[in-house]
Amino acid sequence: MVVALKKSDLYSSLWRSCDELRGGMDASQYKDYILTLLFVKYVTDKAKSDPNSLIDVPVGGSFDDMVALKGDKEIGDRVNKIIGQLAEANGLEKVIDLADFNDEEKLGKGKEMQDRLSKLVTIFADLDFRGSRAEGDDLLGDAYEYLMRHFATESGKSKGQFYTPAEVSRVLAKVVGIGAGTRQDHTVYDPTCGSGSLLLKVADEAPRGLTIYGQEKDNATWALAQMNMILHGYEDRDIRKGDTITSPQFTQGARLQTFDFAVANPPFSIKSWSNGLENDYGRFEYGRPPEKNGDYAFLLHILKSLKSTGKAAVILPHGVLFRGHAEAGIRKELLRRGYIKGIIGLPANLFYGTGIPACVIILDKENAQARTGVFMIDASKGFMKDGNKNRLRSQDIHKIVDVFNKQTEVERYSRMVPLHEIADPKNDYNLNIPRYIDSSEPEDIQDLHAHVHGGIPDHDLDALNGYWEAFPRLRTTLFKPNRPGYSDLAVGVAEVQQAILDSDEFQKFAMDVRGQVDDWFAAHRPVLQALNPDTVPKDLIARISDDLLARFKNTPLLDEYDVYEQLMTYWHGVMHDDVFLIMNDGWCEAAKPRKAIEDKERKLSETPDLIVGSGRSATRYKMDLIPPALVVARYFAGEQAKVDVLHAGAEEASRAVEEYIEEHAVEDGLLAEAMDDGKISKILTSTRLKVARHEGTDPEEIKALQHLIRLYNEESVAKKAAKEAQAALDLATLKKYGDLSEPEIKQLVLDEKWAATVRTRVASEANRLTLGLVARIQQLGERYTETADAIHAALEALESKVTRHLTEMGVMS
Incomplete structure (x- = not known):
């Protein structure tokens, strides 16, 4: 395993290797070992390449010292001592030294521990983080994110709360109001910060950086957060330990410290929130949350922790929107004061600790008294399946953020709900989203008159008006008048698809779509051609994807977010790896074939792209950047x-x-x-x-x-x-x-791989629309083909025929 590998291959190999060595240990425990080794490896590599590194790696306290222990009978005890020296040199005691590498119950005894730790050290020895810039999409950041997501998945319901899915974190980061104008001295606070992933996603949105504060109750998870911050370059973070409700660590005398921004994913509906509570710090001035449910305790704590212009985004279960009794009273007070700016309903099964659907509540103290409504989004239907969990797609994230930040009303998706409507007695400050947004699909109504007399109802055809606006002559090509209010197909049901594909209007539409993609790619080709080690991939894809989205905003029929998703899916699956290789190795080196990995010891084997020779003399090659099919x-x-x-x-x-x-x-x-x-x-x-x-x-x-x-x-x-x-x-x-020369390599990758693939993927969206129209027309055509009169006449003919046969047989007279 070497850095020249594609990032996606590197991470999956890393996970398989680590997981194979886990043995009977629970993933929630095993992660502490893996992430500690990742940390030591990173700071060791960083110290070699950066003399100004804030982390001091002492002699006898580096990852290289661990490598020297491979096969050593006392490897467990000596690894503990190496980590101890590193911790002592940097004031990281009880942070990076929590995992016991000499624990026989977890790692095995004697030779078993010796082999397991030797293999683990070997896995990390193959990684090289010297070029890692910890920008959130570099080798280290993505490797950490990948491992955390897998550990959360494997840890199960009761132990997955240490990690907020990156996609949800990005939504919170973008709707809370942090952006290019955020100053470095602005503060962001997470009172239930877990491993710190949510805070880091928020920090990513501030180009100039900002000051991070967090609190975490669980000791091991707090240590993870500390390591995570250092790994991402936030050595000056302030992450404290303790229970946020009963023992808040950020106080100023008898008051809570306040911040510019807050984000949080608190434990849902915790029953023991008030155990040991002595001082409420004025948090419950709008009502005390119920003893057996702490959701509003966290929400009120966050509200009290905001400055007078502070803003927050908090993930909570849907119940906070509509539950009665004490919570209803608190909700009413918050709404009357204008503190709740917006609510976003999320899909079910996004989170690792629970499968229930959740919502994001956006709090905003700035100009709260002047607020006259709550902006609501029902984003519950936008997601993709990912194993046994659901995940927000790139298009779901972008749409939520665009619609919320621009306060755009979209039918069956978003709406600015006036406070007087929420306060109306029929709603009584209930914020359940379906009360205000009907996101259900319109009912497909059967037309009895058409069933009796035939013909397709014109109101069903009018419902397809988007197509007729895009293709004005297509309706008269496909349909002919039957009687007032009804039409007949002018072509056979089986011929509908070909008639659409053959129409001049559709062909022009498809050509225009391809042209838009070509124009978009031509505009960004110079930047893509100039990829170099200083390129920031996340900024690159943000720029070119937002431009693609904008170019298709006014294209009829096509949803610009569907087009955007086609690019983002390709980016995450292939293009990001390509960019990474080019940045690290250069165009020519990245394009060179390499021998496919076959590591029998770790059970790792790559599928070759090309095999030259046969039998034992065969050589298996991988072509990461340019597939052989393109060269051929x-x-x-x-x-x-x-x-x-x-x-x-x-x-x-x-x-x-x-x-x-x-x-x-x-x-x-x-x-x-x-x-x-x-x-x-x-x-x-x-x-x-x-x-x-x-x-x-x-x-x-x-x-x-x-x-x-x-x-x-x-x-x-x-x-x-x-x-x-x-x-x-x-x-x-x-x-x-x-x-291949460098210009030839660039042409193959830029034009014949990237541009051609995106063009094909976007064209597939146009084809998908066509198939949707075809399916609907065929459905309507078949639905009303046989009228009730025709069915009755056929039935009478059959009855007559049976009667005649029975008479001939002498059964009837």
Whole structure:
């Protein structure tokens, strides 16, 4: 495993390696070992490349000292001492030294511990963080994020709360009001900060940085947060330990310290929130939360911790929006004072500690008294499945943030709800989102008149008005008048799709979509061509993706967020890895083939992109940046065409063998005697031919056997020709990589890989729309094809026919 690998491969290999060595330990415990090693490795590498590093790595306290212990019988105890020296040199006692690497119960005894720790150290020794800039999308940041997400997934319901999903964190960071104008002395506070991931996502939104404060109750999770902050360059953070409600650490005398911003994902509906509570610090002036539910205790704590212009975003269960009794009273007071700026309803099953749906409550003290409404978003339907959890897609995040920050009202999605409507007695300050936003799809109403008399109701066609605005002549192409208010299909139901695809308007629409993508890519090609080690990937993709979104904003039919998602899915799956490789290795080096990894000890094996040679002498290659298909299509199209012909010939020859055997290898067939255990082969056929000739059997059988052998020979020759041609093409392709110039590499990657893929993906959105229109028209056409009168007439005809048959049989007179 080396840095030249794609990032995604690196992380998955890292996870598989670590997970394999976990043994019987729970993931929530195992993460402490893994993340401690990641920390020590990072600070060791950083100290080598940055003489001004704030972390002092003493002699005898580095990761290199751990590497020297591989195979040592006392490796566990000595690793503890190395970490202890590093902790002591930096005042990180009880932060980085919590995991006991000499714990026989967790790591095994004797040789088992020795082997397990030696392998773990080897895994991290292969990583190189010297070039890591901890910008949130670099090697280290992504590796940490990847591991945390997997540990949260594996830890189960009761132990996954230490991590807020990155996608949700980004939403909170962007709606709370932090941005380019945020000053470095602005403060952000998370009273239940877990491992610090939410705070770091917020900090990412402030280009000039900001001052981080946090509190965490769990000791091990607090230590994780401390390490996480250092790993991401926030050595001056202030993360304190303790229970936020009963023992708040950020106080000024009898009052709470206040901050510019706050974000939080508190434990949901905690029952023991008030155990040991002595001083409420004036937090409950608008009402005391119920003894058995702490949701409002955290919300009121955060409100009290905000400055007079402070803003906060808090994740809470939906129950806080509508539960009665004490919570209803608190909710009413907050709304009457204008503190609640907005509410965002999230999909269910996003979080690791619970499967219930949650919401984001946005608090804003600035000009609160002048607030006349609450902006609500129902984002519950926008997500993707990811294993047993749901995740927000890039388009879901962007849409939520755009709509909230611009306060845009979108039908069935968002609305500014006036306070007088919320205060109306029928609502009585209930904030349950479905009361104010109906996000359900319109009901598909059946038309009884059409069922009786035929014809497609015009109101169903009018509902497809977006299509008719985009393709003005298409409606008259597809439909003809039936009677007032009803139309008939002018083409057969099966011909609808082709009629749409063949229309000049659709073809122009598809061409315009491709043109928009081409114009977008041309605008950003110079920046992409100039990728270098100083490129910041997250800024790059933000710039080009936002531009793509903007360009499709006014395109009819196409949802700009669907187009945006096509780019972002490709970015996360392929393009980000490509950019990473180019930044780290340069265009030419990144384009070079490398040998595919086969590490039997760690059970790691990469699927090769190209295999040259055969048998034991075969060499398996990976082409991370330029797939062989692109090189072949560009430089060896003629050769590929010939290979395709040969492969087709080989397949045809194999088919001829199969068909001849199928015809004659049956019971009493000409090839029946050549069968053995229901199978037949060239060897069995030759053997039977010798016997048949010797015994002077049926000449027809001999002819059949001879013919089958000829077919086998023809198949063998065809397969050999195809294999040799393919091998020659593969070798030529491999050699071509060495001849590629930098301009050629850039053209292959930029134009024939990135641009072509995005163009195809966006075009698929246009095709998807077309298929949706086709499906709806076909549904309507089939629904009203048979009228009730026609069905009744057919039924009468059948009854008459049955009666006639029964009469002829003498059953009826």
